[in-house]
Amino acid sequence: MESAQPWRTFRWVFGQKHYSGFYWCVTERGHVIYESRLELARLLRADFDPDVRHIIAQPFLLRARVDGKLRRHVPDYLEFRSTGLTVVNVKPADRLDDPKVTSTFAWARQVVEDRGWGFEIASEPDPVELTNLRFLAGYRKAEGISPSVLAALRSRCLEGRALGDAVIHTDAPAPCARAALFHMIWRHEVGVDLTQLLSSRSVLRKIA
Template identity: 55%
Template sequence: MSLACRVGQRHETDRRVARTYSVSSSEGSVAGGAAVSFRAGGRACEREPWETVSSATLAAASPWRTFRWHRGQQHYSGVYWSATMQDHVIYESRLELARLLFADFNPSVHHIGAQPFLLQVEVGGELRRHIPDYLLITDGGPVVVDVKPADRLSRPEVAFTFAWTRPLVQERGWRYEVWSEPEPVELENVRFLAGFRRRWLFDAGLLDEIRAACLAGGVVGEVAAGLPERDPAEVRAGLLHLLWTGELVADLSVPLGPASGLGRRS
């Protein structure tokens, strides 16, 4: 088959853990005529000029490639049910899963596409190809994301690929992000809150009572005491759901617990 034919302030969370890199122009100049291949409905392959393809078209595409699982494989791939997408999203490594969690947790993200397209362009006289890890559609516009462990960013082939990808993305007025390991405590908090992401599991009346009880702030451990007629376990679960949705916020740079202070999203 032809290659041409696959709870806190969450904006701040994404910015803190995103890392950006550049490579000098001496390593190769990017020529015009970049093209993008993507899989439209039914997995049919389409190809368009990179400079004119819309983000909506790419967001509607199927993953350019999918993954197989086999005994002894070195990477950890799988699927994650995203509250943002109300569907499963694939990932190819535990680090990609972490970025997926942060994207799902961010209220400004409205679409998450994995392995969204194949970007092709001539660089330094040779045809180069690259499949980014994610395409995010956000309040601030499209974001193209590459996920890579920090200890691999200095590899010449990795740095070179990211160096020619960045200007192509930015010339569209989109944001390009290279994402490495987040702060461990923050990741654990987001991973924990993800267990409370399914909205249909929570009684709407209870959530309204929790919202009212948290109007003046307070701490996590006090909310259940303010609703004595409700099951404390259900109150805590509902509170954690509101932290996931971003209606309530807490400092996720420290372990989340009963003494964690609560605020309202501004």
């Protein structure tokens, strides 16, 4: 299962309403596809989640006979977590009451949960948290971060410090220190309240 490839891919068509593409995923050390901005937002959240160790987009085709008719459905993501597998379906909140969507998710959930897997429906995330994650994702790759600056920050007690204060109390240039600190937040080496927009006043906390 872990070596599965996407069941389907996407096409770029002039005038299409959805936004498809590839996201370079730290968890995968490679690209993962998405078919909409909402799927990209969910993928970003999964890449940030330390409990997710593997992500497959469009992982397989589900088939079931419902009310005498053969039904088919391809989930958006399959996430491998420490607690097991989770099938993720991404759908805008204003479409969740659509009878066709409700019916599809009902039988798909039954099929998935009968295997002992988790089933999740993801809709629009909190806009502030998404803004923060999009920003932090710019610092997710270790290749662009100074190892010496990272070592210096890791040697300091950052808990309770404001983000701006932690940056200026290093010998490194502020842009380098700031980039290293954002990388540490992405890696969950230090925490911050992501329900509030990140700023120099954001208070750092220790990760349990």
